[in-house]
Amino acid sequence: MISPQNLIGAGTETTSTMTEWAMSLLLNHPAVLEKAQAEIDALIGTSRLVSADDVTRLAYLQCIVSETLRLYPAAPTLLPHLSSADSNVGGYNVPRDTMLIVNAYAIHRDPVAWEDPLEFRPERFVDGKADGLFMIPFGMGRRRCPGKTLALRMIGMALATLVQCFDWERVDGMEVDMTEGGGLTIAKVVPLEAVCRPRVVMRDVLQNF
Numbered sequence: 001m002i003s004p005q006n007l008i009g010a011g012t013e014t015t016s017t018m019t020e021w022a023m024s025l026l027l028n029h030p031a032v033l034e035k036a037q038a039e040i041d042a043l044i045g046t047s048r049l050v051s052a053d054d055v056t057r058l059a060y061l062q063c064i065v066s067e068t069l070r071l072y073p074a075a076p077t078l079l080p081h082l083s084s085a086d087s088n089v090g091g092y093n094v095p096r097d098t099m100l101i102v103n104a105y106a107i108h109r110d111p112v113a114w115e116d117p118l119e120f121r122p123e124r125f126v127d128g129k130a131d132g133l134f135m136i137p138f139g140m141g142r143r144r145c146p147g148k149t150l151a152l153r154m155i156g157m158a159l160a161t162l163v164q165c166f167d168w169e170r171v172d173g174m175e176v177d178m179t180e181g182g183g184l185t186i187a188k189v190v191p192l193e194a195v196c197r198p199r200v201v202m203r204d205v206l207q208n209f
């Protein structure tokens with residue numbers, strides 16, 4: 001049974017953490033940030049704010065979100081599952097009622113599947129190039145995350161708005177600290193701090209907001 005509190009808990013920390021990781025990655029990769037801004041300027045322009053309906057049209061932004069979810073899946077070991085029957089997986093006997101923990105974090109960084117797995121490279125998702133590679137940031141099967149579509153829309157919308165409206169810089173030019181915390185969710189140990197300035201080309205839109 002899923003309560004409203006569970007829904008809010010599952011839906012807020014995950015999406016805000018993912019947005020923080022995505023912005024941190026963009027700040028450490030200014031060329032990617034520039035490319036994302038150029039895509040938004042080309043497709044949306046600077047006379048209106050990006051809308052939720054635009055998000056699916058922003059192909060490069062979607063690649064940035066996918067690459068962030070690959071490197072920093074909000075729930076790195078998904079949620080614990082219980083096997084419902086005796087089974088054999090890859091030669092291992094798994095009795096019924098065994099608690100199963102799936103290490104999505106390790107799967108997403110598997111060097112056998114992913115080239116230079118520790119590199120932040122949204123281009124690996126361009127034009128469906130990563131189709132067929134195994135990624136499970138939202139789990140899979142009957143208990144997969146029911147908030148996936150909403151989450152992708154929210155993260156895309158937040159990122160697109162931040163990139164469209166502001167120019168971003170690192171504090172004193174220092175690399176953003178990417179140390180990962182332990183626990184059920186993958187939080188940043190050092191919260192993101194950055195310098196942002198409203199973009200001159202967006203001044204009219206922001207003033208009339």
Ligand code: HEM
Pocket residue numbers: 002006007008010011012014015018073074075078079080136137138139140142143144145146147148150151152
């Ligand atoms: C980037 C954002 C999110 C990520 C990475 C994420 C990831 C996950 C994962 C990995 C699971 C467990 C799946 C499994 O063990 O197989 C899960 C479950 C769940 N998620 Fe999300 N989630 C996100 C956002 C959301 C949002 C926005 C909502 C709701 C508004 C939500 C609601 C839930 C609920 C209710 C469950 C439990 C489902 C069940 O036990 O049947 N999640 N999520």
